[in-house]
Amino acid sequence: MKNTHPRAPHLPAGLRHRLTRIVALSALACAFAATSPARAAESSALPAEQQNQGVTYITGGVDLDQSTAIKAAMAGYPLVVEVFNSAGGKNEYTAASRLSITNPAGQAVFSTDLQGPFALLKLAPGRYDVKVEYEGQTRQRRIDVTSGRSARATFVFGGA
Incomplete structure (x- = not known):
């Protein structure tokens, strides 16, 4: 299937998969970092x-x-x-x-x-x-x- 979106360059499948994993892991790390202070406050309370x-x-x-x-x-x-x-x-x-x-x-x-x-x-x-x-x-x-x-x-x- 050909990528026709003007801003989305065609990437090899392996590179696309790695970038998707990096973005997903980054989002997960951000979510964890955002909840860590709440968890720390909860456990200290x-x-x-x-x-x-x-x-x-x-x-x-x-x-x-x-x-x-x-x-x-x-x-x-x-x-x-x-x-x-x-x-x-x-x-x-x-x-x-x-x-x-x-x-x-x-x-x-x-x-x-x-x-x-x-x-x-x-x-x-x-x-x-x-x-x-x-x-x-x-x-x-x-x-x-x-x-x-x-x-x-x-x-x-x-x-x-």
């Missing part, structure tokens, strides 16, 4: 992992950067706990609640004061009773943690 009772966890998420970073990291944690306060028809982030996790036999597995609405926990697969206390109210839920995917426990407390 992620709270540091902590250890408590042999469980690695992250808690936080009150400000936008931190909540965005935590949401991006959720898939890497077997258990995600979210705590909200329902006020005026909207779910608002909480900043101070108590999280307790026990096994079905009632033995304590984990407990901490949350520093925001999210807790990401690296728990072993199994069944757990997850309890959250917030402003004198308590909510509890049984959760099955399986390997290869995140279990999510969302707690919504009544507003004022």
Whole structure:
């Protein structure tokens, strides 16, 4: 097929293929460079992992950067706990609640004061009773943690 476009010179197929690859790789590099600062900011906003009772966890998420970073990291944690306060028809982030996790036999597995609405926990697969206390109210839920995917426990407390 003959190239009839006045500005497109006829190029050998091998050279055209190499130029196409160079342009595609350049575009990919530009796209990656454009998202790298966002990824760096996201990872720097992620709270540091902590250890408590042999469980690695992250808690936080009150400000936008931190909540965005935590949401991006959720898939890497077997258990995600979210705590909200329902006020005026909207779910608002909480900043101070108590999280307790026990096994079905009632033995304590984990407990901490949350520093925001999210807790990401690296728990072993199994069944757990997850309890959250917030402003004198308590909510509890049984959760099955399986390997290869995140279990999510969302707690919504009544507003004022």
